[in-house]
Amino acid sequence: MPKTRYVGRHRPAARPSRGRQIVVPVALLSSTVAAGLVIHDTGTTELNPEAVAMKNVSNAGTGAGVSDPDVLAAATGSRVGARSSRDLAGQARTVIAGATQTATQTAGEAQAAADKAAAAKAAAKAERERAIAAAQRWVSPVSGYxxxxxxxxxxxxxxxxxxxxxxxxxxxxxxxxxxxxxxxxxxxxxxxxxxxxxxxxxxxxxxxxxxxxxxxxxxxxxxxxxxxxxxxxxxxxxxxxxxxxxxxxxxxxxxxxxxxxxxxx
Ligand SMILES: [Zn+2]
Incomplete structure (x- = not known):
């Protein structure tokens, strides 16, 4: 981190400035300081400590990649979380597909059983009807007459x-x-x-x-x-x-x- 040098008179912050206080935008300040330019003013040239802090933050934010471990951990955690979510979704789809297949098979088996029961019922009914028809048939009283x-x-x-x-x-x-x-x-x-x-x-x-x-x-x-x-x-x-x-x-x-x-x- 380059040292920031200030040119001009410094006065205690507690005392009000007689001249115009300059607040330089962070971006401009950064480029100005980086170029080694000296800021001159008729009155005082003063960099507010808060602006310096802002500059540092700005540099950190625009630096070559994020190095904050917490940020990295959070980002990594997000990727892991996203991956886990995809895995869970995949597992859920597998479970749903399995359940659907099982339900389809169960429905098929139930239908087959119902068909079998219906066939048995129809056969029993046909047998009863044959038995009734046989019992209720009429025959000749005597043969050879x-x-x-x-x-x-x-x-x-x-x-x-x-x-x-x-x-x-x-x-x-x-x-x-x-x-x-x-x-x-x-x-x-x-x-x-x-x-x-x-x-x-x-x-x-x-x-x-x-x-x-x-x-x-x-x-x-x-x-x-x-x-x-x-x-x-x-x-x-x-x-x-x-x-x-x-x-x-x-x-x-x-x-x-x-x-x-x-x-x-
Ligand atoms: Zn008779």
């Missing part, structure tokens, strides 16, 4: 049935799923007689059997053999006398009813 007396008046008397002539011992089937509501000997001429109430409320009467295979209260399935045909009771020949009573009410012509249920006799 010939149609004889039909529904209507016969010999002056109502015959509310369809007679199916067949050899004694032919299998007599339940028409669908249902419950046996009567199985026994009829005192009204039906011989060995069986009545079945089906799932839709329809009741079938099957008469003149040689043998019964079911009892009252028994559950039967479509096509199940419930009796063997015969010629018992008031019968003029081996046959199955079939009556159809919708909802357990009055008998209706069997052939149209059977046809409406997919059975063409």
């Amino acid at each position: 010939s149609l004889t007396s039909g529904f209507g008046f016969r010999w002056g008397k109502m015959h509310p049935a369809q007679d199916l002539a067949c050899p004694v011992g032919s299998s007599v089937h339940a028409l669908s799923s249902g419950t046996v509501v009567f199985a026994g000997w009829s005192t009204e001429g039906y011989g060995n007689f069986v009545k079945i109430r089906y799932w839709d409320g329809t009741v079938s009467w099957m008469a003149h059997n040689s043998r019964l295979l079911v009892s009252v209260g028994e559950q039967v399935s479509p096509g199940q053999v419930v009796a063997y045909s015969g010629n018992t009771g008031h019968s003029t020949g081996p046959h199955v006398h079939l009556e159809i009573h919708p909802e357990g009410g009055a008998a209706v012509p069997p052939l149209p009813w059977l046809a409406a249920h997919g059975i063409d006799l």
